[in-house]
Amino acid sequence: MSLLNIRNLTVEFATASGAFRAVDSVDLSVDTGEILAIVGETGSGKSVSMLALMGLLPWTARITADALTFGGTDLNKLSPRDRRGIIGKDIAMIFQEPKSSLNPCFTVGFQIKEAPRQHLGMGRRARHQRAIALFEQVGIPVPASQSC
Numbered sequence: 001m002s003l004l005n006i007r008n009l010t011v012e013f014a015t016a017s018g019a020f021r022a023v024d025s026v027d028l029s030v031d032t033g034e035i036l037a038i039v040g041e042t043g044s045g046k047s048v049s050m051l052a053l054m055g056l057l058p059w060t061a062r063i064t065a066d067a068l069t070f071g072g073t074d075l076n077k078l079s080p081r082d083r084r085g086i087i088g089k090d091i092a093m094i095f096q097e098p099k100s101s102l103n104p105c106f107t108v109g110f111q112i113k114e115a116p117r118q119h120l121g122m123g124r125r126a127r128h129q130r131a132i133a134l135f136e137q138v139g140i141p142v143p144a145s146q147s148c
């Protein structure tokens with residue numbers, strides 16, 4: 001069985017002028033160690049397909065699929081709490097536009113530290129050091145003096 005198995009994934013958005021089908025019957029599977037690139041023109045449904053998988057679409061989206069499984073787990077049947085145990089750890093997404101992906105109400109440090117807290121059970125101090133190390137890696141000047 002594939003690590004990721006998507007069968008007949010369809011996503012429709014409720015709009016003022018009726019249902020808009022953004023994704024129509026997508027099938028794909030990815031095995032462990034395999035890399036799959038999805039290529040298509042803008043608006044063809046790449047992001048919406050993956051956001052459906054991650055459970056990150058707004059409430060206006062209606063997602064249907066014959067299979068949406070990761071490691072044998074049916075992602076469509078997971079509670080939000082159980083889903084949070086997988087998302088950000090086993091399945092992650094690098095968002096297209098970092099400036100609009102971070103929440104301006106929270107420091108970047110706070111948001112960076114969420115994953116090690118949620119998934120690795122790291123303590124406050126270890127999380128802080130990890131965040132600083134990550135900022136250093138991407139060349140942010142003097143990260144320890146930033147409000148992270």
Ligand SMILES: Nc1ncnc2c1ncn2[C@@H]1O[C@H](COP(=O)(O)OP(=O)(O)O)[C@@H](O)[C@H]1O
Binds near residue numbers: 020022041042049
């Ligand atoms: N929240 C939304 N409500 C209604 N339509 C949406 C929403 N998000 C995306 N769409 C539409 O779904 C289609 C697929 O978009 P998207 O998956 O972002 O395309 P891609 O990533 O392939 O460029 C587009 O027509 C887009 O306008």
Ligand SMILES: [Mg+2]
Binds near residue numbers: 046047048096
């Ligand atoms: Mg996209």
